[in-house]
Amino acid sequence: xxxxxxxxxxxxxxxxxxxxxxxQAEATDGFAPxxxxxxxxxxxxxxxxxxxxxxxxxxxxxxxxxxxxCKMLPDGRRQIANFFLPGDFFALGEDSEYSFTAEAVGDTxxxxxxxxxxxxxxDELPGVRKELVSRLYRDLSAAQNHLVxxxxxxxxxxxxxxxxxxxxxxSATDGAMIDLPMGRQxxxxxxxxTIETVCRALSDLKHCKLITTPNTHQAVLHDIEAxxxxxxxxx
Amino acid sequence: xxxxxxxxxxxxxxxxxxxxxxxQAEATDGFAPxxxxxxxxxxxxxxxxxxxxxxxxxxxxxxxxxxxxCKMLPDGRRQIANFFLPGDFFALGEDSEYSFTAEAVGDTxxxxxxxxxxxxxxDELPGVRKELVSRLYRDLSAAQNHLVxxxxxxxxxxxxxxxxxxxxxxSATDGAMIDLPMGRQxxxxxxxxTIETVCRALSDLKHCKLITTPNTHQAVLHDIEAxxxxxxxxx
DNA sequence: CGGATGGTTGATGCGTTTCAACAGAGGTGG
DNA sequence: CCACCTCTGTTGAAACGCATCAACCATCCG
Numbered sequence: 173x174x175x176x177x178x179x180x181x182x183x184x185x186x187x188x189x190x191x192x193x194x195x196q197a198e199a200t201d202g203f204a205p206x207x208x209x210x211x212x213x214x215x216x217x218x219x220x221x222x223x224x225x226x227x228x229x230x231x232x233x234x235x236x237x238x239x240x241x242c243k244m245l246p247d248g249r250r251q252i253a254n255f256f257l258p259g260d261f262f263a264l265g266e267d268s269e270y271s272f273t274a275e276a277v278g279d280t281x282x283x284x285x286x287x288x289x290x291x292x293x294x295d296e297l298p299g300v301r302k303e304l305v306s307r308l309y310r311d312l313s314a315a316q317n318h319l320v321x322x323x324x325x326x327x328x329x330x331x332x333x334x335x336x337x338x339x340x341x342x343s344a345t346d347g348a349m350i351d352l353p354m355g356r357q358x359x360x361x362x363x364x365x366t367i368e369t370v371c372r373a374l375s376d377l378k379h380c381k382l383i384t385t386p387n388t389h390q391a392v393l394h395d396i397e398a399x400x401x402x403x404x405x406x407x
Numbered sequence: 408x409x410x411x412x413x414x415x416x417x418x419x420x421x422x423x424x425x426x427x428x429x430x431q432a433e434a435t436d437g438f439a440p441x442x443x444x445x446x447x448x449x450x451x452x453x454x455x456x457x458x459x460x461x462x463x464x465x466x467x468x469x470x471x472x473x474x475x476x477c478k479m480l481p482d483g484r485r486q487i488a489n490f491f492l493p494g495d496f497f498a499l500g501e502d503s504e505y506s507f508t509a510e511a512v513g514d515t516x517x518x519x520x521x522x523x524x525x526x527x528x529x530d531e532l533p534g535v536r537k538e539l540v541s542r543l544y545r546d547l548s549a550a551q552n553h554l555v556x557x558x559x560x561x562x563x564x565x566x567x568x569x570x571x572x573x574x575x576x577x578s579a580t581d582g583a584m585i586d587l588p589m590g591r592q593x594x595x596x597x598x599x600x601t602i603e604t605v606c607r608a609l610s611d612l613k614h615c616k617l618i619t620t621p622n623t624h625q626a627v628l629h630d631i632e633a634x635x636x637x638x639x640x641x642x
Numbered sequence: 643c644g645g646a647t648g649g650t651t652g653a654t655g656c657g658t659t660t661c662a663a664c665a666g667a668g669g670t671g672g
Numbered sequence: 673c674c675a676c677c678t679c680t681g682t683t684g685a686a687a688c689g690c691a692t693c694a695a696c697c698a699t700c701c702g
Contacts, residue, residue, distance in 0.1 A: 265547070266544055298530070316550055322554060355681085361558075367681075372658095372683080
């Protein structure tokens with residue numbers, strides 16, 4: 173299902189197809205010139221942004237909401253490779269087809285950039301090129317750390333690591349509240365666990381007074397230090 | 408342990424510190440200009456090429472042998488993020504410190520490239536730049552597929568996937584022999600399993616007549632199709 | 643030949659998954 | 673506005689897959 177499908181999908185919920193202009197400038201963002209070539213699109217909760225195998229014409233930036241990048245196995249098992257939050261770029265690759273599926277976690281708006289035009293900007297502007305390479309490194313690094321988590325950490329360690337990852341994004345300190353835009357099933361599929369195991373691990377952390385969860389989409393981290401300890405050697 | 412240590416390590420086994428000139432030109436390699444700036448180094452089996460946390464001054468290419476990229480957890484658990492075989496580049500990042508450790512799997516020779524000089528070539532030569540970005544994408548893509556394996560595949564599926572990965576590198580067809588330069592423990596740490604589980608999965612595959620192992624460092628794949636089936640839905 | 647290293651196989655235990663029941667939040671319609 | 677329904681999250685009990693522990697085997701090398 174190439175381009176046509178993607179565009180059809182998008183059209184169904186994408187209302188404001190306009191040049192991206194309203195977004196505030198981000199301090200030292202080498203991608204600033206992309207502002208000129210982006211178009212905005214919106215997706216409803218759980219809607220597909222692109223499917224594995226679709227012709228890859230666009231790269232994206234999250235404006236609001238959250239996106240999950242995932243792969244389905246034929247029998248229904250799912251692995252989420254990454255979550256993207258506002259400000260994150262995704263699908264920056266150069267393959268002719270997407271190798272993963274991207275879906276909106278909640279109602280989400282993104283900016284779409286035609287890859288050809290990104291390519292053009294890269295050739296002209298060293299700043300854009302460097303920013304792209306730098307973001308690629310970060311993605312690679314994130315994926316490699318994710319590998320360690322999936323390969324060698326226990327369930328409790330993975331959940332603690334996940335909370336700390338989010339905390340780092342929020343620059344959260346002890347006592348800070350962090351948002352969990354994704355549901356428990358999404359967390360499970362990111363951590364390579366089942367939803368029940370994620371729940372149990374969270375309950376454990378609650379009983380240890382390390383976190384509290386005012387509601388299912390927020391968490392308060394009371395002892396980041398202790399969470400770190402859990403990640404590095406099971407207690 | 409910054410530079411000094413790395414160089415000390417290298418000096419212990421690196422004899423031929425010469426400009427890389429003998430290596431045959433690889434057809435359409437955008438990295439050809441790197442030939443001018445590389446120096447050769449050799450490492451004995453299990454020797455460290457660089458440690459996590461070392462100052463990252465060099466990027467590398469494998470000439471002969473194999474390299475594992477891994478991370479140790481404080482309690483001794485180890486995860487291997489990737490293996491690099493002859494022709495592969497590694498440590499192409501731009502962080503000031505390596506975030507993983509690289510070790511020689513067997514006796515190995517590599518070419519070292521000062522990152523500064525790679526950077527210089529990237530700025531001058533679009534071909535080098537594009538090759539670098541392209542290799543980064545491939546690494547990212549490999550890591551993401553690895554994630555699916557660790558997060559959602561069973562032991563048998565992982566081992567079959569691993570064999571197929573190697574087969575793809577060899578462009579192997581049915582009946583072809585593939586090399587396993589790494590030991591069982593390395594395979595286990597790559598797949599997020601124990602050495603015993605890897606052995607058992609291999610034995611299973613042998614009993615199913617899908618593979619034979621003339622010795623521990625080689626395997627013959629008799630039915631690649633069937634191995635694919637195992638990866639995608641447990642039989 | 644003898645010890646060391648790496649690999650294989652078997653028996654048991656544990657952590658996670660699976661299956662099942664229930665609880666809470668959110669949305670819809672009477 | 674409340675009853676009802678659905679969807680998501682939580683908790684418990686049982687089953688299963690992989691890890692652990694242990695013994696044994698093969699190969700290499702002094």
